[in-house]
Amino acid sequence: MDVVYINGYGFPIWRGGPMQYANMEGLEKVSNKIDEFAKNDPDFWSKAEIIEQLSKENGRFGEAPTKEERKEKLSFNQTSVAKNF
Structure with a gap:
């Protein structure tokens, strides 16, 4: 989501995207x-x-999973091209 907002919508890159910015500000403040x-x-x-849940828990938005942690989520018998990169 952050990448889309930075590259597609012009969100200021120094803020790291809306989710990163919310983490930096604190989700209670955002809420x-x-x-x-x-x-x-x-x-x-x-x-x-x-947002409501994380603000009550003093939580944060998580990090994206590493490449090794990602699992394919295809419902048909075809492999993803993502493994080629």
Whole structure:
């Protein structure tokens, strides 16, 4: 997600993407900010369950799995081209 926002939407690269930025700011702060914005436009500013959960646990968004940890998730008998890289 961070890569898409940096490369596709112009999110500032020095912030590392929206998930990294949320980790740096703290998810409790992000959660509270969404609550503030929701006062003006609750239909637009709805909070994802994961943000609510992680903010209560003082958690963080995780890191992407390493190449060795990734598992193919294909539902048909065909291998992924990802193994070629």
